[in-house]
Amino acid sequence: MGDPREGAGEVFGMQQGSMGEGRARGVVAAGRALLVALVLAAALPLHGAAQDAPLAGRLGHGPALAVAPPVPAADPAGLSPDPCTDRAYTAGNPTWDRPWAWSFQADSTPDGLDRDATERVLRRAIRNVTGARNDCGRPDRVGAEARYLGRTTVRPGLSREGTCSRADGRNVIGFGRLPPGYAGLTCIWVLGSRIVEADMKLDRSARWATSVAGCTSAQLIEAVVTHEAGHVFGLGHVSEERHGRLTMSIRLDGICQNGESTLGLGDLLGLEVLY
């Protein structure tokens, strides 16, 4: 399709906590077509249950992992239904009309993380979404597609303040600075009803693990990136209190917890509606 800026008058950053909440701050009118950037957050294990972080950011928590307590098992059990019966989802209307062709900014990988292992986990996390990975026995009815293009030195288009940069036509996952309280952020750029670019930035200063076996007081890349990949393909958030066991709930299940790497029924229904 070429450059997504084609036909776009002006690119502007629009930030909101989730697609479903519609709390856009700052909109700039543009030319013929509007290229809209949305930033979507994923977050850190904070005080037990964390995943998504516009909340944490707003509440002024510090860098989560630095202060994360030893894993209180997030309470998925509380009030939230089993993920295989919970039908909740939030889905806007913009979707991809082609595979999400993404690259990995491998040289941004934090010290202590193996680049090859990180790359493998990223690829698996994206496949968790496009392949409708679940423990519910539901067949893959999700038509979303992705293609891994390999490594790049291009950075994802998100500032350290967590705002979306100009679209550059490249879909990149990389590590870098994010505002305190955010494990990851995803920006999608939307032209009309199409998503034309999506970049994902993971907090470089957080403690990450590439596998449960190798995890000590860290958050799993796979869980966070699976959640973020939901945003890449157009899903928004569902409430942590009522739907905490779904991948698109706002908080991570906890330190060293990888439950969100498998999709729940609501996550699947949302993707099936979109694709």
Ligand SMILES: [Zn+2]
């Ligand atoms: Zn999120």
